[in-house]
Amino acid sequence: FHAMDTLQRNGYDLARAMATLVPQGGPVLCRDEMEAMSFEEALEKYGKDFNDIRQDFLPWKSLASIVQFYYMWKTTDRYIQQV
Numbered sequence: 001f002h003a004m005d006t007l008q009r010n011g012y013d014l015a016r017a018m019a020t021l022v023p024q025g026g027p028v029l030c031r032d033e034m035e036a037m038s039f040e041e042a043l044e045k046y047g048k049d050f051n052d053i054r055q056d057f058l059p060w061k062s063l064a065s066i067v068q069f070y071y072m073w074k075t076t077d078r079y080i081q082q083v
Contacts, residue, residue: 015059022060036078039069 010017035058042057050066058066073079 018060036073039066039073040078040082043070 006020007014007017010020038057039053042053046052046056048070050063050070054061054063054066061069
């Protein structure tokens, strides 16, 4: 019910509704597995075009947190396995 109410209050704009659920400025790192998978899919599609990644895949994240996550992600085993 909360999700539907949030979506309705935001004019059924999913990105805006999701942004209301994230603290101001958003989390710095995405620890959620699905977010990490979305990030990797976006990176494969857009390369390092972080504006497009944010617009199409992670609209609830700030651009700064996406860039910061990219550099943190490059130090992980997930990145090494993809190289």
